Amino acid sequence: MKRDGSKSEAFFLKKLRRTILTLTCCLFFSPVFSQEIIIKQLKQDLITAPRDTNKVWIYRDLAFYYQDQHSDSVIYFADEGAKLAIQLNFIRGQIWSLYQKALALEYLNRFEEAMEVFAFMKSLSLQSKDSLSLAKVTNAIGVAYYYQGIQDQALENFQQGFDLSEHLGYLEGMSQALNNLAVIYRQQRNFRRAMEVHQKSLEIKNSQADTVGMINSHYNLGLLYAYLNDYPKSLLEFQKADALSSNTASSHNLAEINIGKAVAFYHLGNDTLAYKLLSEEVPKLKPDKIHEKAAALTYLGIVEIKLDKNGINKLLEARELLENSDRLELRRLLYKELALAYELTGDPGRSVRFWKEYNLLNDSINNEQKAWAIEEMQARFDAIEKDKKIQQQEMALFSEQSKKKNISIILTLLFFAFTISLFFYVKKWRKQVKIRQEELEQKNNSGNLDFAKINLKMLSPLTKREIEIIRLVEEGKSNQEIANQLFVSENTIKTHLKNIFSKTEANNRTDLIHRLHRY
Missing domain, CATH: 1.25.40.10 (Tetratricopeptide repeat domain)
Incomplete structure (x- = not known):
């Protein structure tokens, strides 16, 4: 929505003051106190803000800052932002207002409702062809499944989120998805894979100077080294x-x-x-x-x-x-x-009971780790076999390169010979066409009909092509013969004759020639 100059300037100044206030709070006040100040300022901005996309973001920001304080307020402001976004046809604002609502529903253990909101956000992203929002929402759905302990669905959504982000070149999304994938691998005790993915995620975050992301990566690597009993590295x-x-307003606890x-x-x-x-x-x-x-x-x-x-x-x-x-x-x-x-x-009775539970879990974990080890070993064998096949294919391709090179040279020479032959043929054909046209012009000029005089007397003069056709009709040629002589289709000749009959009001070919001679 457009605003007049004075309102726009006033709103910009308010946003600037809010930004400065937010930075000041982050630097000098405790997180809770600074959030209260930010919320108060946002509410003041909400009262005076025009009903445009900026107001949608104010609603979304209020929902964000209420996340740790009051879930009902989160839902209220998120819904208000989504409603205004619908009225403005501002789909991205609607998506990210609803995101805050989904988080609040998760916090309230209303998982099914949260997943309905996420699914709706995903449909909005697809409807608006907003691939970036789709990548973010897909990763967020994975996080929701992760916190519910549904690892298969979490893993699937994290992988989809990574693929979408990689396709878009969205590095932040790639690093987040990789970090989440690594957490799942760690919980599945696939520690080697988890380490590879965590390191890859950290490389992206370092390249982007993403401090918060780097904090999360180092934290997760610390957990991973603890699982590996390497506590100095942890x-x-x-x-x-x-x-x-210590020097960053980190989102990490x-x-x-x-x-x-x-x-x-x-x-x-x-x-x-x-x-x-x-x-x-x-x-x-x-x-x-x-x-x-x-x-x-x-x-x-x-x-x-x-x-x-x-x-x-x-x-x-x-x-x-x-x-x-x-x-x-x-x-x-x-x-x-x-x-x-x-x-x-x-208390030996309770001690024995917990030793039994410990042994049962220990056996379960060891069996699962063996299964992972077998799967990893199979994956490595598959990779080796794949490499061998690739090498064999490369050698086969290399052995054929010399043959293909000779064939390519021969085909190139044939192509040039064909091109040169075609050039001379076209040149000769054009010369013959030109000669034929000159002959026709000479023949037309030698006819008995004076078309210059005829056109002066007609309401709609005859064209050059129509005159050519009339002379050939006068010679007694058929439509097909005229078409062949003029290098056009018979239908084209019929169309021209129809126009000629209309201009001269002639009923047929004989009537046409008689009428033109009477002019």
């Missing part, structure tokens, strides 16, 4: 993420990074520092970080037991969180620590 990756986060560092410190023998970080950071975790909280409580319980504190309560709380989880390694660790804890407290 701690190094978490420290890199922490260093980047800093509590998760510090908990990762605490786990590394624990395995490196620094129980005191591990306990300090865990006890400080566990309460700061977001409510939706269930697995992260369960892992942190598990390690906090372990450390408390080692420091002669009552850590069993923390372990039992973690067990409750992991009751139906598919995170097998985490559950295995938890059952082992519970078994050891009950041994220390003199």
Whole structure:
């Protein structure tokens, strides 16, 4: 929508003030306090903003800043933004207003409703042929499935999101999809593949100077090295993420990074520092970080037991969180620590029960890892066979190159010979046509009919082509003979004769010649 100059300038100044205020808050105030100030400013802008696309983004921004505070407000402002976007036929604004609504529904554990919103966003992207939004939405759907523990659907959507982003050259989308794929591979205990994909994602983020993305990649690499029991490297990756986060308004929860560092410190023998970080950071975790909280409580319980504190309560709380989880390694660790804890407290019955559960999970994990190893080995053999076939095909192609080269030379020479022959043939044909036309002109000029005099008396003069046809008609030639002589089709001759009869009001060929002689 267009606005007059004064309104446009005033709105621009408001946006500028809001941007400066946002940056100031991020630099000098706590996140919660700065969000309250931003929300207050956005609400003021909402009152005075014209009903245009900028107002849609204000609604979307309000929904965004309310995500961590009030889900009902998120849904309200997201719906208002989507409604205005529909009225303005602003499909992209509608899509990304609805995105905030879908996130809020996820947070409220209304997964089916969230997926309906995501599906509608995807249909809007396809309808408007907005490939960039489609790539982003597809990746977001994968994240939604991931947090519900539906890994197959998550993996499929992440791969689709990567393919779409790669096709568009959208590097940020590629790196995000790769990061998410790597997380799935890590949970499937396909650690080699997870490491390759994480490194590839980090390379893209480094090339784009994507600080937030780099933080997430280093954090995930820290987790991956922890799964591989390489805790010095794990701690190094978490420290890199922490260093980047200290000077950046990161979207990543800093509590998760510090908990990762605490786990590394624990395995490196620094129980005191591990306990300090865990006890400080566990309460700061977001409510939706269930697995992260369960892992942190598990390690906090372990450390408390080692420091002669009552850590069993923390372990039992973690067990409750992991009751139906598919995170097998985490559950295995938890059952082992519970078994050891009950041994220390003199409760052998419970200790034996958890040792049994630990052994069952351990066997399940080992069998799954063997299956992955067999699958990886088969994939490598397939790759080797594929390489062999490619090499054989290349050798076969190379052996035929000399033959094809000679054939190509012969065909090239034949082509040039044909082209030269065709050139001279066309030149000769044009010369013959010119001679024939000159003969016809001479013959027409020698006729008895005076067409200059005839055209002066006619309402619609005869054309040069029509005069040629009349002279041939006077000679008694048929339509086909005239067509052959003039190098046109018989239908063309019939059309010309129809026009001639109309101009001269003649009934037939004989009447035509008689009428023209009377002029």
